[in-house]
Amino acid sequence: MNYIGNILIIIGSFFYFVGALGLYRMPDFFNRAQAGTKATTLGTFSLLLGVGLINLVWLPKLLIVIVFVAITNPVGSSVLARSAYRNNVEKCEKTQFDQMEGLYEKEDLNGK
Amino acid sequence: MINTIVFILLISGIILSALRVMKGPTIFDRVLGLDVINLIIIGLITLLAMIYKNELYIDIVIVYSILAFIETIVFARILEVQK
Numbered sequence: 169m170n171y172i173g174n175i176l177i178i179i180g181s182f183f184y185f186v187g188a189l190g191l192y193r194m195p196d197f198f199n200r201a202q203a204g205t206k207a208t209t210l211g212t213f214s215l216l217l218g219v220g221l222i223n224l225v226w227l228p229k230l231l232i233v234i235v236f237v238a239i240t241n242p243v244g245s246s247v248l249a250r251s252a253y254r255n256n257v258e259k260c261e262k263t264q265f266d267q268m269e270g271l272y273e274k275e276d277l278n279g280k
Numbered sequence: 281m282i283n284t285i286v287f288i289l290l291i292s293g294i295i296l297s298a299l300r301v302m303k304g305p306t307i308f309d310r311v312l313g314l315d316v317i318n319l320i321i322i323g324l325i326t327l328l329a330m331i332y333k334n335e336l337y338i339d340i341v342i343v344y345s346i347l348a349f350i351e352t353i354v355f356a357r358i359l360e361v362q363k
Contacts, residue, residue, distance in 0.1 A: 174282055177327075181289040184320050188293035191300050191316055197308055200300075204312055208319040215323045219330045229338045230326070236345055237322070244315065244352035251360035252308040 173222035180215030183207050196260035197252055205245040212237050286327065293320050311355045318348035 190203030216234050220227040253268060294317055301313035322345055329337030 177286055178282065180323065181286040184323060185289040185293045188296040188316060188320070191313065192296040197306060197312070200309060201312055204297075204316045208316055212319055212323060216326055219326050222330060223333075226329070226335060226338055229342065233322070233338075233341055233345055236342075236349075237319075240345075240349040241319070244349055244356070245312075247353060248308060248311060248315070248356040251356040252306070254360055255308075257306055257308060 169221055169224070173218040173220075176214050176218030176221065180211045180213070180218060183211035183214060187211060195262075197257045198249060199260065201245055201249050201252075205241060209237065209241050212241075283327070283331065290320055290324055290327075307359065311352065311359070314355075315348070315352050318344070318351070322348070 184207070187204050187207030190207060191200050194200045194203050213234055216230045220230040254272060259266070297313045297316045297320070301310050301317070304310045304313060322341055325337055325341050325344065329335070329341070
């Protein structure tokens with residue numbers, strides 16, 4: 169059990185690092201939101217589960233935190249991305265298509 | 281040994297996110313960087329609980345995750361509503 173917990177902790181910290189690296193390297197805001205949120209959510213799952221497997225008494229509280237992060241983190245990222253879209257944050261040059269184009273009225277958009 | 285590797289990875293993640301917070305072209309990048317820093321700090325406090333063998337830190341993690349969520353939502357709403 170100790171062995172599996174240590175491996176899970178190393179995997180989780182690796183995903184935290186990859187998420188932060190993606191947050192630093194990606195070209196525009198929407199790519200950054202996707203990289204940062206997905207990788208760090210997986211990192212949180214793995215690291216907290218690893219600590220819970222090492223100390224089995226703490227596992228219920230850590231499972232509560234894991235479920236809470238799994239529900240709220242994508243919601244927060246989605247709300248932030250929609251807010252950025254309504255404020256006309258500029259997209260990357262390589263953007264192929266935009267499914268939300270025309271969903272908001274012209275006077276609904278802030279800025280520009 | 282394992283603890284050293286894990287702490288080096290997590291702290292370099294915090295440094296990269298803080299660089300994005302300082303650099304970020306728009307204010308949304310800064311809010312996103314703060315969100316990622318909050319998640320990394322959740323993992324860091326859990327590791328401290330494991331090292332010090334103190335269950336009190338887990339309660340701090342629960343409250344901190346709720347506060348991090350509320351912070352992101354409030355910033356997003358304020359920035360969306362303002363003209």
